[in-house]
Amino acid sequence: MTLPTPRLDDRTFQDLVDEAKRHVQRRCPAWTDHNVSDPGVTLIETFAWMTELLLYRVNRVPDRMHLTFLDLLGVQLFPPRAARAEVTFRLSSHHDEEVVVPAGTVVSTRRAADRPPVAFTTVAPLVVPPSSSQAVLTIAAAGRTVDRTPGLGVGDGFAAFGEPPVIGDALYVGLDAPAPSCVLLVQVVCRVGGHGIDPHRPPLVWEAWTPDGWQVCAVERDDTLGLNVPGAVELHVPDGHERSTVGDVDAAWLRCRVVRATHAYRSSPVVVSLTAATVGGDVEAVHAEPVVDEPLGTSDGTAGQVLTLSRPPVLDEPDRPVVLEVGRTAARADEAMTWEPWQVVDDVASAGPDDRVCMLDHTTGELRFGPQVRSADGSVRPYGAVPPLGAPLRVTYRTGGGAGGNVAARTLAVLRTSVPYVAAVWNRRAAAGGVDGETVAEARERGPLELRTRGRAVTAEDYVHLVRHAAPELARVHCVPVTDGPDAPGLRVLVVPAAATGDPFLDLKDLQLPDDARDRVLAAVDAARVVGFRVAVEPPSYVGVRVDARVRVRPGADPRTVEHAGVDALFRYFSPLTGGPDGDGWPLGRPVQPGEAHAVLARVPGVDYVEDVVLLRANPLDRSVSTPQDRIDLDATHVVLSVEHTVTATSAAS
Numbered sequence: 091m092t093l094p095t096p097r098l099d100d101r102t103f104q105d106l107v108d109e110a111k112r113h114v115q116r117r118c119p120a121w122t123d124h125n126v127s128d129p130g131v132t133l134i135e136t137f138a139w140m141t142e143l144l145l146y147r148v149n150r151v152p153d154r155m156h157l158t159f160l161d162l163l164g165v166q167l168f169p170p171r172a173a174r175a176e177v178t179f180r181l182s183s184h185h186d187e188e189v190v191v192p193a194g195t196v197v198s199t200r201r202a203a204d205r206p207p208v209a210f211t212t213v214a215p216l217v218v219p220p221s222s223s224q225a226v227l228t229i230a231a232a233g234r235t236v237d238r239t240p241g242l243g244v245g246d247g248f249a250a251f252g253e254p255p256v257i258g259d260a261l262y263v264g265l266d267a268p269a270p271s272c273v274l275l276v277q278v279v280c281r282v283g284g285h286g287i288d289p290h291r292p293p294l295v296w297e298a299w300t301p302d303g304w305q306v307c308a309v310e311r312d313d314t315l316g317l318n319v320p321g322a323v324e325l326h327v328p329d330g331h332e333r334s335t336v337g338d339v340d341a342a343w344l345r346c347r348v349v350r351a352t353h354a355y356r357s358s359p360v361v362v363s364l365t366a367a368t369v370g371g372d373v374e375a376v377h378a379e380p381v382v383d384e385p386l387g388t389s390d391g392t393a394g395q396v397l398t399l400s401r402p403p404v405l406d407e408p409d410r411p412v413v414l415e416v417g418r419t420a421a422r423a424d425e426a427m428t429w430e431p432w433q434v435v436d437d438v439a440s441a442g443p444d445d446r447v448c449m450l451d452h453t454t455g456e457l458r459f460g461p462q463v464r465s466a467d468g469s470v471r472p473y474g475a476v477p478p479l480g481a482p483l484r485v486t487y488r489t490g491g492g493a494g495g496n497v498a499a500r501t502l503a504v505l506r507t508s509v510p511y512v513a514a515v516w517n518r519r520a521a522a523g524g525v526d527g528e529t530v531a532e533a534r535e536r537g538p539l540e541l542r543t544r545g546r547a548v549t550a551e552d553y554v555h556l557v558r559h560a561a562p563e564l565a566r567v568h569c570v571p572v573t574d575g576p577d578a579p580g581l582r583v584l585v586v587p588a589a590a591t592g593d594p595f596l597d598l599k600d601l602q603l604p605d606d607a608r609d610r611v612l613a614a615v616d617a618a619r620v621v622g623f624r625v626a627v628e629p630p631s632y633v634g635v636r637v638d639a640r641v642r643v644r645p646g647a648d649p650r651t652v653e654h655a656g657v658d659a660l661f662r663y664f665s666p667l668t669g670g671p672d673g674d675g676w677p678l679g680r681p682v683q684p685g686e687a688h689a690v691l692a693r694v695p696g697v698d699y700v701e702d703v704v705l706l707r708a709n710p711l712d713r714s715v716s717t718p719q720d721r722i723d724l725d726a727t728h729v730v731l732s733v734e735h736t737v738t739a740t741s742a743a744s
Contacts, residue, residue: 101145106138160537167533169403169452171563172488173377173495173524174604175517177502178273178310178326179216182513184367189511191216191373194380196506197515199497207504208497209490210375210521221269223276223366225339231258235337238361247281247362250317251348255284255355259348261317263366264341270331273310273370274344276323284318284359291736292316293350295713296323299343300330306597307344308518317346317359326372326518328599349713375502375517377495377524378405378488386457389416391479393472394461401489402455403527408606410488412450414457417482429484441474448474453527457485495524519600522588523563547618553583553625560614561607563588565667566675570727572624580624583615584727586666586675595661596731598710601629630678633724634708634733635664636715637687640701641739647696649739656694656737663690664732676730682722691737708733 101109111124111134124131179191193215198207226238230252238248251259263276287293294316296307305328313321325344333342344366348355386397404412415429432446438460441447449458460474477483502517528536536559547553550569557567566586572578587603603611611627619625637660643652662668663686669676684705691700707716710733724730 101142103138103142106141107135110134110138160533165533165537166451167453167530168528168562169406170491170527171523171525172405172407172491173493173497173521175210175375175377175497175502175521176372176519177210177212177375177515177517178370178372179218179509179512180273180370180514180516181218181511184220184222184275184369185218185511186220188220189218191218191371191509191512194507195509196379197375197502198504198506199501200504208377208495208502209379209506210377210495210502211380211488212373212375214373216271216371216373218272218368218371219267219269221265221267221272221274221342221368223263223364224266225262225264225341226364227262227264227337227339229260229262229337229345231256231260237337237339243279243363245362247279247360249283249358250280250346250361251355251358253358255348255358257348257350259358261346261361261364262336263344263346263364264336264339265344265366266341268331268333268342269327269368271329271372272327272331272368273372274307274325274327274366275369276325276364276366278314278317278323278364279320279362280314280317281360281362282318283357284316284355286354286356287316288353289315289318291353293348293354294346295349296325296344296346298327298331299334300328300332302330304345305330310518317361324369350715372518376488376490377492377521378490380486380488382486383415383484384486386483386485389477389479389481389483391476393459393474393476395459395476397457397483399455399457399485399487402453403489403491404450404452404455405488405491406452407488408609413486414448415484415486416446416477417484419481427482438473443472444475446475491524491527493524493526495521497521523604525562525588546620547615548620550581552618553581553615556614556618557583557585557611557627560610561585563607568630568678570678578624580626582727583611583625583627584630584678585611585627586629586729588667596665596667598632598731601632601666601731603629630666630727630729631725632666632710632731633682633722633728634710634713635682635722635730636706636708636733637664637684637735638704638706639687639691639735639737641691641694641737642698642701643696643739643741644698645741647741649741652694652696652739653737656691656697656739657735659690659694660687660735660737661732663687664730664735666729666731669730678729679724679726681724682730684720697739 114121121130177197181189193212195212196209198209201207226242227235228238228250229235241248250261296309297304298307307328308326310324310326312323314323331342333340336343381401384400412434414432414434416432418428418430430446432448434450435447438447438449441460447460459476460472462470462472464470497520499518499520500516503515505512505515547556550571553569554567564585565588568584570582570584572580572582585603587601615625615627641652641656643649664676666675682705684703687703687705688700691697705719705722707719707722710731713733
């Protein structure tokens, strides 16, 4: 509990008015009209109001002293964190040459009447290779391989899977070159033959070969209704796609695999021809705008000088540090000016007189050079070098960040940088990770914690505060003590990143801790832990959950709309980010029971009643499921993750 801040004068406006009226009664007994309509009372209230303003300023003195004390401790406001999103660039068509979208390409949301557009900048170049299909194979779950390449487009086609199809049957497509992080368009000509499935949710999954094995490809669109009608399948190939050998054919492989028995194929779909080619790619973008070589004027040659950047706040990113450059005049007139880089550091306490360092307040944009301090013996010690008098200064940084960058899916639809051959741009998932800068009130609450820990962590609460400090963009941080086993005594710090919370459909890739956040957390924990105490920073163990349900809809309700709403509700409830009874993420170790799925579906608009709910444990990697479960128990470090849900809605007349 923090100490209460004293009020130096606690009198209110009414107290001042009442006190003045008491003085009037003692000193002017002839004045008997004390109503608000009396001009004298009006003067009393006016002076009471002015006095109350003075008292308010006096009572602000303890707050100012508190903030000054925090400033002496080195407590600074946290700058905002920038949201990140994966942006898809769709080309006008497949190209026979490599297409490059350069780093720094700017995309934004559409301009609205009540708010400006939100801009994102790509962090790396996107290379779209001219990859296309060169081989097609069918491989049965039992292992029989057939090369279908010679017969493509000839005759009546071939069975894509076995007769009847079973889990594990697959159709393989080999590309002539890998297509990592690319959008692949698969054109299929087929005949209706795959009976028994739900065409809008076919029991298929597309995968690509990577160094980590087969990875799932996100499906942008599928017009084939489960390989039953001619159309196109648009896939997002994961990063790391590489060549391998399948059936004695060396290629960059993808496959379409049968994954479940419910609503299964009674007969195999028939494929007449199949071609695949790259038509775009995916690249990460950050909610920031680069400011390159902003001039800061010239140096006045004094120590401790302060310069202010024009576009604060400045993003604090280890992979994109702020670059300050000081110009040096050329020795000859025909030579160009040279620029010397200076390093931006947290403090200059250990800097020598020749160290080219400076400090930056990322929130206010103030750039400060080291001071010169006079010692007790009269000598002057400089903390860092001083730019020469008249030397020009320039700085490169990125500005932006904040929770406003957490835009919804498919809202980054405007290409603000001209790139040849790009026809469309969008973000498949909502942007995540944007955090507003710290307020003064929040810094006041954090100050006592900083004073208590002083760079050391002992209790579980200390580690939670430490990790929050190092990576404020994390959605959840939990500490679980380890009391037995080879890692005892120790602590497991379980972290869940702020993935695309606006999108209920999450997979393990969305919940991976970004490398920069992991490095910051590990460095902070290692510096603060007690010697001999083991601390592991890792994600919780995700237990996949699947629900198959049947519901009845109310008269006039659309069954298809109810099905989609029911699936969305199940994904949101059984989620590590938005799930659980409180809506802030499924609690660690809380068991999963079918009754909760009943309650979730009963609240869906249009549902009359829930007929049946089947709860299954699912593997988040290959989506395989267990037998129906009466209850799924979780350990103290486990949390649920929705893998797949199906809701079948029927009307009362059905």
